[in-house]
Amino acid sequence: MSKKRIFLSPPHMSGNEAKYIREAFETNWIAPLGPNVDAFEKELANYVGVNEAVALSSGTAAIHLALILLGVEKGDRVFCSSLTFVASANPILYQGAEPVFIDSEPDTWNMSPDALKRALQDAAIEGKLPKAIIVVNLYGQSAKMNEIVALCNEFSVPMIEDAAESLGSTYKGKPSGTFGEFGTFSFNGNKIITTSGGGMLVTNDHDMAQKARFLATQARDLAQHYQHSKKGYNYRLSNILAGIGRAQLEVLEERVAARRTIFENYVSELGSIPGLIFMPELEGTRSNRWLTALTIDEKEAGFTIQSMLDRLAEENIEARPVWKPLHMQPLFKGSLFYAHSKEQDIAKGLFRSGICLPSGSSMSNADQQRIIEAINTELKINTLLKR
Numbered sequence: 579m580s581k582k583r584i585f586l587s588p589p590h591m592s593g594n595e596a597k598y599i600r601e602a603f604e605t606n607w608i609a610p611l612g613p614n615v616d617a618f619e620k621e622l623a624n625y626v627g628v629n630e631a632v633a634l635s636s637g638t639a640a641i642h643l644a645l646i647l648l649g650v651e652k653g654d655r656v657f658c659s660s661l662t663f664v665a666s667a668n669p670i671l672y673q674g675a676e677p678v679f680i681d682s683e684p685d686t687w688n689m690s691p692d693a694l695k696r697a698l699q700d701a702a703i704e705g706k707l708p709k710a711i712i713v714v715n716l717y718g719q720s721a722k723m724n725e726i727v728a729l730c731n732e733f734s735v736p737m738i739e740d741a742a743e744s745l746g747s748t749y750k751g752k753p754s755g756t757f758g759e760f761g762t763f764s765f766n767g768n769k770i771i772t773t774s775g776g777g778m779l780v781t782n783d784h785d786m787a788q789k790a791r792f793l794a795t796q797a798r799d800l801a802q803h804y805q806h807s808k809k810g811y812n813y814r815l816s817n818i819l820a821g822i823g824r825a826q827l828e829v830l831e832e833r834v835a836a837r838r839t840i841f842e843n844y845v846s847e848l849g850s851i852p853g854l855i856f857m858p859e860l861e862g863t864r865s866n867r868w869l870t871a872l873t874i875d876e877k878e879a880g881f882t883i884q885s886m887l888d889r890l891a892e893e894n895i896e897a898r899p900v901w902k903p904l905h906m907q908p909l910f911k912g913s914l915f916y917a918h919s920k921e922q923d924i925a926k927g928l929f930r931s932g933i934c935l936p937s938g939s940s941m942s943n944a945d946q947q948r949i950i951e952a953i954n955t956e957l958k959i960n961t962l963l964k965r
């Protein structure tokens with residue numbers, strides 16, 4: 579008999595979701611839009627402290643609308659973090675624009691201000707500054723926002739903060755997702771809170787938020803007959819799913835606390851293994867620790883990433899390598915890439931040595947112990963073999 583599967587980051591319901599869904603059914607608001615959507619938008623805007631939030635069908639849709647609202651068109655350039663999920667950059671392609679990928683730095687694993695600076699300087703000389711910069715907060719950890727925002731201001735380029743993985747995190751006390759012209763969140767099933775699928779676009783600009791709502795509902799002009807003068811999208815979140823989101827948002831702080839505890843347990847149980855280095859948390863920031871990530875120095879640890887992944891798979895435990903950087907993806911072959919320094923491609927190094935461990939907020943202590951034991955077993959076997 580095989581052991582119970584432990585997933586990387588499964589959905590974790592609070593129990594209140596059904597209440598909001600029932601309300602939607604009882605009032606027959608089975609539609610995109612409705613009272614749950616309005617309330618979810620207000621509640622999320624309050625939580626992160628912005629004027630406006632627009633509930634959408636996915637985080638990808640939120641990034642896409644942000645690019646459209648910033649005027650990104652065919653042939654334009656958009657800078658984007660390289661070490662991220664493909665959804666950060668796919669909307670650049672939807673617009674026919676050209677992505678330029680920016681490497682990570684070692685302190686946060688996120689966009690390197692050094693690489694960004696060089697990329698902006700080159701682009702300025704060429705007369706081809708990007709229309710937008712998409713900055714990702716990987717696995718919940720904020721990028722170096724002070725440095726990045728300063729560069730965005732210096733070159734007058736707007737920033738989109740892809741906070742899909744960092745809802746509930748802060749940078750110097752300020753909530754993640756509020757550092758750019760736009761912030762985007764995801765409520766996909768694997769994220770820290772979920773609506774099964776969904777996203778949110780946040781901004782302090784009321785007009786931009788209204789435009790986003792307009793574009794997300796097929797761009798219908800104010801007319802009784804269906805009249806359209808702009809290209810629109812069907813990107814709104816359903817009133818049922820927004821109900822799930824409202825209940826999930828109520829327990830977000832608990833979810834962050836649970837994931838941080840899971841991270842700390844991993845560190846206290848595995849932190850003394852030579853060669854294992856856990857993802858850092860930049861001073862002055864709080865990561866939601868969406869996923870516990872670490873790197874393995876294969877020489878020091880005596881085992882490889884692959885052997886660890888295989889061992890966990892054997893135990894029916896889902897673990898994953900760190901995102902494959904976008905500048906290494908076949909989809910983006912030929913795209914420009916700016917490394918952290920001449921000698922260092924940090925994102926590539928993190929991909930080669932990095933692994934994400936199961937981090938779901940509903941994971942029991944016993945399940946986490948199973949994962950820790952599997953890793954310790956791998957360590958012991960390899961240590962014995964070397965003797």
Ligand SMILES: *Cc1c(COP(=O)(O)O)cnc(C)c1O
Nearest residue numbers: 636637638663665666742764766
């Ligand atoms: C999940 C994720 C997205 C996309 O969100 P969806 O809701 O799945 O479209 C975008 N960027 C990052 C970094 C993500 O992890």
